[in-house]
Amino acid sequence: MAPPGVDKTTSLRVQESLQYVENRTYDEIRVGDSATLSRTLKPQDIQLFAVMSGDVNPAHVDEEFASSAMFHGVIAHGMWGGALISAVLGTELPGPGTIFLDQTLSFKAPVRVGDTIDVRIAVNAKLPRGRLVLACTCTNQHGKIVIEGEARVIAPDRKIRRPRVVLPEVHLHVQGAQYARLIAATRELPAIVTAVVHPCDALSLTGALEAAGREIIVPILIGPRAKIEAAASAAELSLDGIDIIDVPHSHAAAAAAVALVRSGTVGALMKGSLHTDELMEAVVDSHLGLKTERRISHVYALDVPTYPKPLLVTDAAINIYPSLIDKRDIVQNAIDLMQSLGVALPKVALLSAVETVNPHITSTLDAAALCKMADRGQITGGLLDGPLAFDNAISAKAASEKGIQSLVAGDADILIAPDLEAANMIAKQLIYLAGADAAGIVLGARVPIILTSRADSLLARLASCALAQLYLSHHTDALP
Numbered sequence: 001m002a003p004p005g006v007d008k009t010t011s012l013r014v015q016e017s018l019q020y021v022e023n024r025t026y027d028e029i030r031v032g033d034s035a036t037l038s039r040t041l042k043p044q045d046i047q048l049f050a051v052m053s054g055d056v057n058p059a060h061v062d063e064e065f066a067s068s069a070m071f072h073g074v075i076a077h078g079m080w081g082g083a084l085i086s087a088v089l090g091t092e093l094p095g096p097g098t099i100f101l102d103q104t105l106s107f108k109a110p111v112r113v114g115d116t117i118d119v120r121i122a123v124n125a126k127l128p129r130g131r132l133v134l135a136c137t138c139t140n141q142h143g144k145i146v147i148e149g150e151a152r153v154i155a156p157d158r159k160i161r162r163p164r165v166v167l168p169e170v171h172l173h174v175q176g177a178q179y180a181r182l183i184a185a186t187r188e189l190p191a192i193v194t195a196v197v198h199p200c201d202a203l204s205l206t207g208a209l210e211a212a213g214r215e216i217i218v219p220i221l222i223g224p225r226a227k228i229e230a231a232a233s234a235a236e237l238s239l240d241g242i243d244i245i246d247v248p249h250s251h252a253a254a255a256a257a258v259a260l261v262r263s264g265t266v267g268a269l270m271k272g273s274l275h276t277d278e279l280m281e282a283v284v285d286s287h288l289g290l291k292t293e294r295r296i297s298h299v300y301a302l303d304v305p306t307y308p309k310p311l312l313v314t315d316a317a318i319n320i321y322p323s324l325i326d327k328r329d330i331v332q333n334a335i336d337l338m339q340s341l342g343v344a345l346p347k348v349a350l351l352s353a354v355e356t357v358n359p360h361i362t363s364t365l366d367a368a369a370l371c372k373m374a375d376r377g378q379i380t381g382g383l384l385d386g387p388l389a390f391d392n393a394i395s396a397k398a399a400s401e402k403g404i405q406s407l408v409a410g411d412a413d414i415l416i417a418p419d420l421e422a423a424n425m426i427a428k429q430l431i432y433l434a435g436a437d438a439a440g441i442v443l444g445a446r447v448p449i450i451l452t453s454r455a456d457s458l459l460a461r462l463a464s465c466a467l468a469q470l471y472l473s474h475h476t477d478a479l480p
Helices: 008-019 043-053 063-067 078-091 177-184 202-213 225-234 250-262 276-283 324-340 362-375 390-394 396-401 420-432 458-474
Strands: 020-022 034-040 099-107 116-126 131-139 145-154 161-163 192-197 217-223 243-246 268-271 297-303 311-314 347-351 383-388 414-416 437-443
Touching (some): 043 078, 078 099, 078 145, 177 437, 177 458, 192 202, 192 250, 192 458, 202 225, 217 250, 217 268, 217 458, 268 276, 297 324, 297 420, 297 458, 311 324, 324 362, 324 414, 347 390, 383 390, 390 396, 390 414
Parallel strands (some): 192 217, 311 414
Antiparallel strands (some): 099 145, 297 311
């Protein structure tokens, strides 16, 4: 139906013009002809232009710098306005087939986020051999000219009409942005005295010392002194002022670290260059370990480029085939961690292959039981729903298409997988196919365990340390 006051024929022409781009040939164009375009500058426009051009002038991309610079705030790249002019020339006047010859621009005023820019192109002169001279003006919402200039082009000599190309949807993601915020949140918190277990390679040692430099942890390095010093030398790192406990091998390092926890000397453990099972064997020892009434579980904290907030996935490293009671603790550990990140009521999606209860699929029965356990206060602090399939747990569109009415579906903070195999595959697919960053922590023991992987970046290692610091600050009862 055509809008009020617009006849059907006019409405159809407008719809058709949105679907096609069509030029005006040299013979059709008259002096005084014009075309316009209006665009409001958004922060992502500046970011995308910087990515495309490589122009990372801090006046455009660094708010702290820009606030003290000449214009007292972030401004658009000058050629962003130039690109809008080019868009009008290439799609409207003259349109497809135009050959750009020359452009002069004078920048009169800055363009800020939120400004609406009206671009006007007008034909000033027709010259021989298809040449046109066009006046180009960009004006902001206050009527102030921000850019003006002149373009010289060769107008097309034949009619061109083409379907308007549908541009791809662009998702901008600053790698590690979620982790940077996580680390920034620890600035006012006291550093955790942390036993770093067998840090005998450059990467694990660098992560521990960098976290110390940022006052996230106070490290006590445990392992063969000669190997630790050799790793420091190879990485050109200083060990001045760092406590080292010299033990002969990785098993002895794990045992010594656990003993420091039991004595109340340290508030966290951090995995170095030993296997996870070596460290966890000492942690779960029935006589000298760190077990509590809570089941120990691993939590991945993922920064996924296509997801708008941090996403926890559990358990991908400790519990192979958890029972229903194990899953209760796995869920509670993840809720406690997410609350320490500032989410008061985390949304927990209990995953399965389907979103309906099926007696032949145990994970659907467990999901339903966990929801009822939450209703009865056996799980606290979170909003649970399940069973949910992966797609409708993280996609509101998928949930809507399935007709799922839920406060969790499509907006989950935490994904609870049926078992270790599923959790590990979910996490690794997000890391290697979706470009996610992954930090990891083990909870449920007397102290948090910073469980890093050989593949982890330095930023991910710092984020893992920050997780432990934030967790301990939120759960003061966990402090030694």
